[in-house]
Amino acid sequence: MEKTFFWLTLVLNIIFFSFLTTSFYLLFSPKVSLPPLPPILEEEFWNLTIIHTNDVHSRYDQINSAATDCTKEQFEAGNCYGGTARHKTLIDRLRNKSNNSLLLDGGDQFQGSMFFTYYGVKINSKVLNLLGYNATAIGNHEFDKGPDSLAAHHSRLTMPIVCANINTTLNHSLRKYIKPYHIFKEYDLAVIGYITNTTGGISNAGPTLSFYDPIPTVQYYVNKLRANGIKRILTISHNGYGPDKELAAKTYGVAVHIGGHSHTLLANDTTLPDYDHALGPYPTVVRNALGEDTLIVQAFWSGKYIGHLDVTFDMKGRVVNYTGGPILVDQSIPQDPGVLELVKKWREPFDKYVKIVIGKAKDDFNQLNCQRGECTMGNLITDAMLESRNNSHAALMNAGGIRASLLKGNITRENVITVLPFENSLVEIEMTGQNITDMLEGVVSRWENKLSRKKITSFIQVSGIRFTYDSSRMMYDRVLEVKIRNPKTRKFESINLSEPYKILTNDFISNTGDGILPYPIEYIPIGNEEVEVEHYIKSRCMIKPYLDGRIEDKSIKHEDIKPINIHEPIHFRYQL
Incomplete structure (x- = not known):
């Protein structure tokens, strides 16, 4: 018992004198500057490659400058563009150069060529799946054969279909395929879709569908996503360049709007053959409702161009850097042999008739x-x-x-x-x-x-x-x-x-x-x-x-007033 007490007393004394010694040293010893600890990074940056198309309108074979079927003579003269076989080559190239990429479509894959006239909606879903789109919006021409045909098309797709401002309550066949947004969990990123609310008057959507104003609808889903921790948010729309600019200015929380419907070329390269028809720069930068920059892109129509935008996000989901532009899909881009053979096979039943x-x-x-x-x-x-x-x-x-x-x-x-x-x-x-x-x-x-x-x-x-x-x-x-x-x-x-x-x-x-x-x-x-x-x-x-x-x-023409594009009236010119 005495030995135990002795050892316990000894340990306590050692602890006490160690504490006194350390305190004395800290109080009276000279101060020494230690190297600072590495700072915790306040912002983390993340890169994404956005590859996008819109208003392809079933141009799955190569076209000429008039967006009609390319002839042998035009091909020999080097005047052919687009087509699914070239799209496959270019999209694969862009994906292989990026660690993070999304292939998105702004709608109106339907209508416009014999592929649609002859096959209806069957070829459209094959092409979207073949190219591996990550998500697609809905265009007004997707309703040309009625909602039931669109539902059949959606049933065959391997990617999400997003449209936030469509009311499908009375149409159960479409309701199960369309959702307002899709979250790419691997990227911690969401894509919201929307369509022009004039769709009821310019399509064959029928009485079971209605369309809301996209501006409050998009903001509602942005707020919902951000409340759930999703800060990187894109939209894919079929709404038109002018309306997209208005939506971008009246909302917040969206980094990039990928558009369609107005067949708009946005471009900075003056050497592009269609540059004279460009309605703005690529990307178009708009100040949103909080005064932050948001980007708008669109890639003409008929598949003649493919949009390509490299974006850097900060940890708050804002764009801090970007580069890119529309890529002209001309004959310098080889046609994928397998896809080319497939397109030729699709053409066989109607080829002689249409030529x-x-x-x-x-x-x-x-x-x-x-x-x-x-x-x-x-x-x-x-x-x-x-x-x-x-x-x-x-x-x-x-x-x-x-x-x-x-x-x-x-x-x-x-x-x-x-x-x-x-x-x-x-x-x-x-x-x-x-x-x-x-x-x-x-x-x-x-x-x-x-x-x-x-x-x-x-x-x-x-x-x-x-x-x-x-x-x-x-x-x-x-x-x-x-x-x-x-x-x-x-x-x-x-x-x-x-x-x-x-x-x-x-x-x-x-x-x-x-x-x-x-x-x-x-x-x-x-x-x-x-x-x-x-x-x-x-x-x-x-x-x-x-x-x-x-x-x-008879009015005096002003050079600063640009003409309207397809389905895009000048809503604010001389407005009362």
Whole structure:
């Protein structure tokens, strides 16, 4: 017992004197500067490669500069672009150069070529799966065959389909495939999808679907994701360049918006063949609702370009560095042999039929100007419509329905199908002079229908009508003069507001498509747009593009005002 007490006392004394010694040293010894510990990094950076497409419109084989089928002669001259076989090569190259990459699509894979006309939606899902997209948005043309066909397409896809502002409550077949966003857990990143809320009026979406304003919807899901710890957020949209800029400015928390719908080329490289049609830089930088930079990108249409953006994020999900641009998919990019053989196999059932030459073009017919005013493609199509029924007064169609140009030389059946792919019916409706004038006021105001308040999403092309307007005047007071053809005398006369007129158009417009008419108008079926244009070209053998002043803006032209693009009205120009 005494030994235990002795040893315990000894240990306690040693501890006590050690404490006194250490305290004395710390209090009275000279201070020594020790090297600082390495600082904890306040910000951690992470890189991502974004590869993106939009509005490919079933151009799965190579195309020419008019976005129609590329001929042997054009290939030999080095004038072919795009196609799934080249996309495969380029996408694989970009993926192999990056540790972190996402391949995203902004919608409208459907419609626009014989691959869609012949196969319907079957080839579209094969191509998306083949190229290995990581996520896709929904385009308005994805509804061209109705919601059931879209659901069948979605059932075959191996990637998520994102669209936050579509109400699928009444459509259970689509509801199980579409979600507002997808989280890529390996990247701690989310992608939100959205679509133009005009889709109900410009598509065959049907009564079981409705579309919300994307601005509050996107912000709602951004807040939800950030509350759950997701800070890196992208969007893929089918909403148009102008509306995307508005959404980017009115929301916050999104780093990059990958767009579609307006077929917009964004570019910095002045050597690109389509640079003159670029509507902004790539990327376009917009200050969001918190004053932070957010990026907008889009890659033209028809698969002629593939977008490529390298982005560096900070730990808060903000973009701190970026580089990239649209890549021209020209013949310098080899076609993947396996995919090329697959495309040839897909073409076999219809190839001979569509290659039949139906006439010749003396020069190029231009589609790119059809949303600005009178265009040579619009004159050709509406003149053909009017000739099919000479006792009608006039013909009109939506410029958005003209999907390609025609190049000088042979015109094949496939060229016509590519220009007019929607299989619209040609119909005759009756409108008074007042109805026609009201319609023209809405179209040239480029905003919304005065009666229905529905957005007008396309300009028009006409035959048998000549009108002048002044775009600098107040909205709905721009039309200066309207003359209409008398089918008996073949002469143009001033329009009579109370007189009824027989107008040829397509069933899309007569059912209020693109908001051009305020309400559906009962019609008489006449034929098919595409067939009538083919007959018109065949009857002439050689056709020549021309403008004759049938649509004229009398206002002073300002170079700083850029023309609208497909389905993208200038909503704020001279707005009241």
